[in-house]
Amino acid sequence: MNLHQLRFVREAVRQNYNLTDAAKSLFTSQPGVSKAIIELEEELGVDIFTRHGKRIRGLTEPGRLVLQSVELIMQEIESLKRIGKEYAAHDSGSFTIATTHTQARYMLPKVVQAFMQKYPKVRLSLLQGNPKQIADMVKSDQADLAIATEAITTIDGLITLPAYQWEHVVVAPPEHPLFKSRAISLEEIASYPIITYDAAFAGRSKIDHAFGLRSLKPDVLLEAIDADVIKTYVELGMGIGIIAGMAFDAERDRGLRAIPVGHLFGMNTSRVAIKQGAYLRSYVYTFIELLTPTLNRKMVESAMRGGDNYEL
Incomplete structure (x- = not known):
């Protein structure tokens, strides 16, 4: 037949x-x-x-x-x-990215701008959610790929690749006593009310883990999914903030100062997640390369053939 x-x-x-x-x-x-x-x-x-x-x-x-x-x-x-x-049609079509607010707001704008300059005929969509939600979007073919820091490496049916590393910063008004410390410690941070991310977002698990290892119980006054919300309440004097370093801009956030605290909470790796067995158009590979120059099409295809998460 x-x-x-x-x-x-x-x-x-x-x-x-x-x-x-x-x-x-x-x-x-x-x-x-x-x-x-x-x-x-x-x-x-x-x-x-x-x-x-x-x-x-x-x-x-x-x-x-x-x-x-x-x-x-x-x-x-x-x-x-x-x-x-x-x-x-290598230069046209649709492309949907599922990601968290932090990635969409702070990391992706320049990458998206560069991508759209290369592929003006591609219809690009951004979907936002928590890490589990955006992983489900990829698994159900609502999105071509997901970008997040938390939780996506353990989800069956997805291949993940490291995109970039970042660290948390503590933010507070310029006159805050923390800035007088020569070497900020977890104990000092825990002595103030803290405003930081919801448990599902932006490396919050590492923050909790670091305090737990020292048997510290910080006063987390407020949790949010949006660093702009965190910074707003810090500027009101309600507490100190712990946010992703990418979310602080000295020019834009003139009412605050920041202290890098990667040495306390560890480095975080944001990852790209792709559905196992997915067929990726050529411009999706280009987007990944724009997002992280350490990856290329050959590496992505190798990871997909291997059916496992890729590590640098």
Whole structure:
């Protein structure tokens, strides 16, 4: 059984059972069409067409069922061709990124800008959520890839690759006593009310882990998913903030100062997550390379073939 046979059956019906017209429509010979149909009938063990002599006149009862299946198969073939055309168009199409607020707000703008300059015909969409939500978006094909720091390395069905590293900073008004310390400690940080990320976001697990190792119980006054919200309440004098270093800009955040605290809470790695077995268009590889120059298409494809998380 092959696609030519199925095409011949469908075209014979479309041409009102005239095999000569069917052959012309498909740019082949009438004897070839007739032979292919007979071979398909022999393979299936049923007559697809009723005949009068050598001429076909209509469909048999099993032939009607065969035609229904043929139509479904040919529809799927057409769908595959459309997919192929879309993916073959290297400079156009759609591209959806699922990510957290911190990545979307602070890390991605310059990358997205550079990407859109290279691929102005690509329709780019950003979806936001917590790490589990954005991982599910990739698994359910709502998004092509996800970018997050927490939780995505342990989710089945995803391949993750390291994008970049960053550290937390403590932020407070310039006159805050912390800035008089020569070497800030966890004990000093824990002595003030803290405003930081929700447990699912931006390396919060490392913050909690560091305090736990020293048996410290910090007063976490407020949790948020947005560093701008954290900074707003810090500026009001409600406490000190612990945020991702990428979220602090000395020019923009003039009412605050920042102290890097990677030595206390450790470094964080934001990762790109891709669905196992996904077919990535060429411009998705380009986006990954713009996001992190340490990765290239060969590395990404190798990780996907290996079916495991990739480490630098």
